[in-house]
Amino acid sequence: MTYTLNSGRVIPQGAFVEHKISQGYREATSVLFIHPMDLFQLGIESGDKVRVTSAAGSVVLRTEETETLREGCVFIALGPYANAITGGYSHGTGMPDYKAIPVEIEPTDDPVMTVWDLMEEIGGLRYDN
């Protein structure tokens, strides 16, 4: 089924802004918030991993349940994980669709990548001296 993904600022992501290579930042930005009913329908539990796929790409995230969202709407902190599934088309405005992205969600056992992994996947080179 198709879900609507929003991204936005949250405290843990903000607090790790100066430490984006850290475990803390990775944990804060690779969580998919999702309604318990949606988890139920996916047949998984809060904390399980899912693969989220949009027209722009796909990424593995860990789930966390919340009732603050409507069913069918999912949320992720802004950051490199959100961007892995955000497209570059801006409708002629300069602003890409960071919000209300249609996505497919399926359970997975694949690992959540690190930030460096994500950067190397698109041609970057990690610096971990």
Added chain:
Amino acid sequence: MGEILLKNAWVIDPISGINGEMMDIAMDGGRIVEYVSDKADVIDAEGFLTLPGGIDSHTHTSGTKVNFGRYMSPEDMRAGRTPKKGAMHVTSGYSVPTTYGNSYKYSALGYTSLVEGAMAPLEARHTHEEFAFTPLQDSFANVLFDGNWGMLGAIEEGDIKRAAAIIAWTISAVKGFAVKLTNPGGTEAWGFGKNVSCINQTMPRFDITPTEIIRSAIEANELLHLPHSVHLHCNNLGTPGNYTCTLGTFDIVPDLNDTRQTLYATHVQFHSYGGSGWSDFCSKSEPIAQKVNMRPQIVIDMGQVMFGRTTTMTADGPMEFNLYRLHHDKWSNHDVELETGSGIIPVNYRKKNLVNSIMWAIGLELALLVENPWQCLLATDNPNGAPFVKYPEVIALLMSKKYRDAEFATVHQDTGKRVPLPAIDRELTWHDIAVMTRAGQARALGITGVGKGYLLPGAEADIAVYPIRVDDIDPAQQYEEVIKGFSQTEYTIKRGRVVSRRGDALVHGENTTFWVKPNVPSEYDMTHDERFKEHFERYYSIRMSNYPVQEEYLHRNYCIRTETDLSTTHD
């Protein structure tokens, strides 16, 4: 800024009593001197009209709302773009050019000093940042006090000395030059969407009227011996019938200073309207000019309107909202806590529009009906009445009845019934224009003492040489030549250096910011006033220690120190 000799200059220098003499002017170290050595660079002025550098005593070129005028108007920015060229940076903008754009264009017109008409103290740093990128003119900032809670509170308490002390602290903290009141009482009322109707209406938040604010500010200003007088934008700008309010305001102005006026009333065109509404809107320039003629303690500027697109911007928030409701175009508003407000809307003054045509006539009438040119200065309230690049046309209109008649034939056909302009024959002289564009400004601003507005030894070497041979043209007939001549200097000299030649800026330049610091006795120093501090920390959104503009923002600057009459033993 080495030695320069400007030869064969045909000089008009009203402050020095020179009215058309062929002279050589020597400069050294940025000042005019008696002699220079034979090593001096020689510039031949070829008998061209040579005047002290132009001074705009009321313009909007720098600061929060000016920049917002740019920010919100990409269509205006694209209307005036120039590429990087020699020493000149890229510029954009027609009615609100970028800082470099303002500086280069003003320099091409021979202007070397600019007074920013309205600076909100809380945002003063911004104005100073832009001054730093207006390199070819010296800068002065009028500081807005119309809704200053500290000052208004002191006036409410009847304590003029405290009001003066608050003015002194604020003006030197923000490195400002003069006291500006914009729609006094009205901008504060606008905080809750209200306004005041005229000078005798009590404000909502303080138990005082605009009359009391204006009078008290004038008294406080004189207690502080500030170089300039209070600089007033009257209440009720732009409304039909407002001339009675303006006359009433002029009536309450005492004569307190024997070297200059006690009140500078700005853009008076916008305050000289008759009628009870837009349908019977008409000019009341005659009673206003008569009043000015009778009251030497008042100096005004024209606030001339010229046809075409421009952007209006003022601290008068409620007025701009009314204008927005009339035009339905964009509207920006920016209220500044405990101090003032501002509004911006774009306008297009059209000849087909009767009201616009009457406004155009009123500005000219004021300049022609005020007998003494020292009492009516030339300005468009740039960019409110028109962008300053229209000054040459304004000059030509004032010097030529023929030009006025030709223009008048193209405005709205009913204008003649509403304005006295067609019946006015006066044509201003070169000397009058020199007064209205530099000497009068220097005297009204009180800056002759720092070397502005004249060309005798000791003065700042700010000079404009226009490609006009006064004996060869009749301005009454050859008005096109007047426009052309004033549109582009042959040389603009700033602080003893040629900064602009035939329209092109030649150097990056560096301006000087002039600011005042009244010497206040310690009991009137607000830095240590517990009540003032407590009120500040409680209601402002920034800390008092972060409020004063730091020295880093001033670069080159000149502090005018004044002695004050605040000491307690004085009473």
Added chain:
Amino acid sequence: MIIEDVPCPFCGCLCDDITLTIKNNRIVGVENCCVLGNAKYLSKQRLKHPIMRKEGKWVEVSFDEAIEETARILSGATRPLLYGWSGTYNEAQVTAVHLAEELGALIDSTTSVCHNPSILAIQEVGHPGCTLGQVKNRADLVIYWGCNPIEAHPRHLSRYTTYADGYFFENTVSDRKVVVVDVRESETAKIADEFIQVKPGGDYLILSALRAMVRGRGDVVPATVAGVKKEQLQRVVDLCQKARYGAVFFGLGVSMTRGKYKNIRNAIELVSELNRKTKFTISAMRGHYNVYGFNEVLTWMAGYPFAVDFSRGIAFYNPGETTVIDVLARKEPDACLVVASDPGAHFPKTCIEHMAAIPTIQIDPCVNPTTALCQVQIPVAITGIEVAGTAYRMDGVPIRMKKVVETEFPTDKQILDRICERVRELNGNG
């Protein structure tokens, strides 16, 4: 040593009441600050030397070599892009604009991916705004639309709105009403007197409905709009009209969703309409502490707040064409300089793919995801901690950032000045 009234270099609130304790040239204590600012003040992670990629490996290089390489790359480029700027001070941003002009480059800031739509809307209809103290003293109705200040601007409510002391209030909390509009029940929504949960992308439709209702034309509005019942919309309209002073704050929840700037335009027009009845203002919740400063600098220098293309020698502006996301997605730039921002963490994948494919240089104190995309990174002093300079709060109030500790790192301005000077020499304009 205790230093008081320090402005915080984190978010657009630019709180200027932070107290820092300094020991041995290190910040050891932070007071009055939120968790976000606190983390920045106490951060120890940073890049210690300039680094450059050589033969597929990172090597340490001198500042001279890094600057030379940067100038060489930029001056040789046909379509250079200069991006970032929101995390540095105005004085450095000024040099950036001069550099862009010298290079014939595109220059854009993080505004492009945050409040770009707000600016486009303001350019269409203007902006009835105010300084934050005006809200603090007067606003009896605060509307947070598509923003979540409790998490993104943690002290916004206590310094400027709901919990702030205000001149016209006896009881600051009970005398003010709060309305929150969001797609999810955020932390801020939990404290609202009225929470409007809108369907994603439905903001525009709700704003239109509110405008019609304020005008007394609720008759045309359907019973439900974007998931919100007409009755609730009427309650909000009543709250607005009864308010003495209403303040709307909006965030990326409005600017990033469907319709983009049209949403903000509609919100501004609602506020303009409400000003016919009472007093209303509207303000953007700007993110970086000096994102607004760059808008101001570029505007006074080039005439436009962001996204300026100097390639033709004049300043050209057209978001959607000259904006960073679009030029990267179209793969136009052939060199890129990133300063004081982190596109690696914040741009869509397709955009950073192109950054990784062209010579990209970063000037930033920290190692971050963008580091991986670069050929060169030059570490610098941290603004507001190690270097003083001007920043603009979200409401346009300029504040001087302080230097509180000494550093051996050069400043952004020093590095940019040297690059600019070297580019002039290489261009034959030295």
Added chain:
Amino acid sequence: MKVTITLWDRDNPLIPVEAEMITPDAFFSGEEIIIAVGNRHMRLDGIADIHIEGEASSAAEVAIEIRGDSARFKRVGEMMTAGSITIEGDIGMHCGNFMSGGSIEILGSADGWLGREMKGGEIICHGDAGDYCGAGYRGGRKGMRGGSIEVVGSVGDFACEHIAGGEVIIRGNTGDYPCAEMKGGTVIILGDCSRVCANMSAGTCYVYGYADEMIPTFERIGCVDRDGLQLHHFRGDVANRGHGDLYVARYGYLS
């Protein structure tokens, strides 16, 4: 005069080229045609073969044909007053900006801002057109003011934003917000669209397909017959005190 411009393959075909001098007016006047490739200015004949046949006594007699990869060529036909331009392939942004006369025919697709602030003349695009077709410049004064645009395929978002005059026919679908802030002129959309005519104040728009997520502040006036179809007639945008006419065959709201 027939001008054939054959573009060479470029080393980096992704760098945009600004070519506002490619107009019948410029070729008629015989000016040197300067273009900009990124930040480098050069002569057009430095990146293309230019073949000129015959004479012209006015710009109206100049016919330009562009061959090769012109997808990144911007501002072709800007300010043109007469004559014709035929583009064999795709064309970049701002084709026909401010044009006041003559015709442009695009056999491929057009990028954004096709016919921006156009005053007269006609544009036919056989493929699709990008965002802001027939729109205005930032700052929102007036979009297209006169002339006509026909797009055979579909168009992107914000088509005809601020349109104040002229006629636009879109045979395919539009993206979001066609005719936003419409002030005048006529727009005909034969396919589907969403959020049409938001905040319009005047002008006329016909949607023969499905109008999704209608703006909730239009007043339904009744029904009319047009070209054998029943169209619902709306007036608005009420939120904006508007009195524009919107006719739609089928519609729905986001409720």
